[in-house]
Amino acid sequence: MERSDDLLVVYHAFLEQLELEGLACEFLFVFDGGFGPPPPPLVEASREEPRLRILHFDQGLGETAALRVGLDRSRGALIITVPAYFQVRPEGLRDALAALRDGADMVVVRRAPRADPWINRVQTRIFHAVVNTLSHGKFQDIACGLRVMHRRVFENIPLYGDMHRFIPLLATRRGYHVTELPVPQHPRDTHPRVYRPGIYLRRLLDVVALFFISRFTEKPLRFFGLVGTGMLIAGGIINVLLLVERLGGKGIANRPLLVLGVLLISLGVQIIGLGLVGEIIVHLRSPNYRSYRIRETTGP
Structure with a gap:
């Protein structure tokens, strides 16, 4: 934050909106250890305001850990995540x-219309095109930090690593009704x-991880089997072509393609084996695992 009173401004702005709604609330400020201590004005306010609490990590653990500890220490039936700076108008x-009262399980806010530079909008469109x-x-804006649920x-969303960016998608995968406002x-x-290249690479890897867990968590053999079978077929074709050449009298002992064909077949078998191991793990945990969620039960 550029000024130490920014967090207090954010606090009072959103507190005003909750008071207009007539809601009893508490605010938990979670400070990651990598960003220094809480600003003194906020600490002083927490001593005078019982609805304001501060949690400070000893080390840098990331936003996902901050959200998880905020959930564990909170006491309300509704959870609102608020970024450390103004992304949208508090109103x-x-x-x-x-929207939550109208039946949504989670409401995520989308910044619209956008008023930031074109470079931000281009990055957002590319990122969401890949993710979607x-x-x-x-x-269209899962990066916006204002969410109501x-x-x-929140308790049923598996959060780890940097998966906090994909909270709406993870909630949708669990069968919840998520509205973007x-x-x-x-x-x-x-x-x-504009970030360092390493950050873009990490986000790309997070997207790949999201793709895998959203489609193949309960059927890993489909993913590994597809990749492994593709390698087996490619390696088999290469070796068959080399066999035809060998039968035609050509030497293949020193051909790099022979090594490639054998390598592809070997890797294909190993990757399929990984998929089978994954299937065994899923099978063993299935008696205690429930992939479904019952929203409501009526009748005796």
């Missing part, structure tokens, strides 16, 4: 709460964002 929180293609999602939803972008959320 949008009341619209999100209304691989996960069959329809979200029932506590049971457009809210005007805040004027202070307009600075350009």
